[in-house]
Amino acid sequence: MADNAANLGEGLRIGEVSFTPIQSSPYIAPYRMKFIQNDKKRVWDCVKAHDSLSILLFNTSTKELVIVKQFRPAVYARKLFDKLEKEGTMDLSKLSELTEIKQDSLCNSREGITYEVCAGLVDKNKPLEEIAQSEAWEECGYRVPLENIKKFNSYLSSLGLSATKHTMFYAEVTNEMRVGTGGGLTTEQEEIEVLHLSLGAARHLLWDETRFKSCGLCLAITWFLTTQDMKLYD
Ligand SMILES: Nc1ncnc2c1ncn2[C@@H]1O[C@H](COP(=O)(O)OP(=O)(O)O[C@H]2O[C@H](CO)[C@@H](O)[C@H](O)[C@H]2O)[C@@H](O)[C@H]1O
Ligand SMILES: [Mg+2]
Numbered sequence: 001m002a003d004n005a006a007n008l009g010e011g012l013r014i015g016e017v018s019f020t021p022i023q024s025s026p027y028i029a030p031y032r033m034k035f036i037q038n039d040k041k042r043v044w045d046c047v048k049a050h051d052s053l054s055i056l057l058f059n060t061s062t063k064e065l066v067i068v069k070q071f072r073p074a075v076y077a078r079k080l081f082d083k084l085e086k087e088g089t090m091d092l093s094k095l096s097e098l099t100e101i102k103q104d105s106l107c108n109s110r111e112g113i114t115y116e117v118c119a120g121l122v123d124k125n126k127p128l129e130e131i132a133q134s135e136a137w138e139e140c141g142y143r144v145p146l147e148n149i150k151k152f153n154s155y156l157s158s159l160g161l162s163a164t165k166h167t168m169f170y171a172e173v174t175n176e177m178r179v180g181t182g183g184g185l186t187t188e189q190e191e192i193e194v195l196h197l198s199l200g201a202a203r204h205l206l207w208d209e210t211r212f213k214s215c216g217l218c219l220a221i222t223w224f225l226t227t228q229d230m231k232l233y234d
Contacts, residue, residue: 009110012071017080017101027121028162047158051165054119055132055149056220057142058228061175064196065224066140067217068118070184071191075212076112083107114212115195115205117168117220132169140194141180142173152223157215168220170228199229 022028029048036042057066084090084105120135122128129149136144154167184190197205202221205211 012109051122054117055169069193079111141182
């Protein structure tokens with residue numbers, strides 16, 4: 001793999017972290033569902049969120065899988081909460097009062113870095129294949145013809161909180177289709193690193209607990225290695 005644990009998140013600086021309560025958001029809406037289950041009253045707190053999709057790219061010119069690496073605030077925040085709780089300087093129930101965190105209490109930026117399949121929110125009224133095509137361009141710099149994009153699975157994620165639907169796509173690409181650098185939309189302040197993984201590196205990443213990965217990435221790599229890899233080398 002092109003990166004190693006030593007240079008994970010090199011050059012990334014995270015500072016001036018603070019937390020506020022959410023008044024309203026274009027991304028999530030918390031709600032409480034009350035219901036009767038077999039004559040018993042029940043209550044469940046949930047979050048309405050957008051569905052999402054991902055597109056696993058396989059570059060047939062180099063025989064590499066194309067994935068992305070990026071900073072995820074929620075991943076960083078959970079590590080920071082762990083640290084502050086251990087230091088005894090934080091009460092999770094007073095999270096929104098914690099407006100200023102001392103710089104020396106912050107975690108290393110690498111604690112928020114994740115490995116994922118190129119992915120995006122389904123927040124536009126367009127066919128999923130077209131959204132997947134845009135994500136492959138914006139995040140990875142590949143111009144993928146629509147006919148190359150195949151759906152291979154879907155599932156509901158965060159079942160206890162939001163049950164958002166995630167749809168998984170796959171596309172074979174070539175070096176000729178890499179006409180951009182990717183990296184995400186600057187208008188959305190995205191800073192996404194594109195990684196080209198040999199199949200050996202992908203197999204290794206599956207079980208490497210020193211790196212944070214989405215379950216979707218593990219599922220996509222496993223699907224590829226168990227169903228597509230054999231076809232390509234037959
Ligand atoms: N909560 C939030 N707060 C502030 N800005 C936000 C935000 N959510 C999205 N955004 C903004 O909208 C952009 C959306 O980016 P994408 O469409 O690539 O979705 P993303 O890959 O982040 O997550 C999608 O795909 C991954 C992978 O499946 C899922 O885990 C994830 O839930 C889904 O959002 C972000 O770069 C950011 O600018
Ligand atoms: Mg994305």
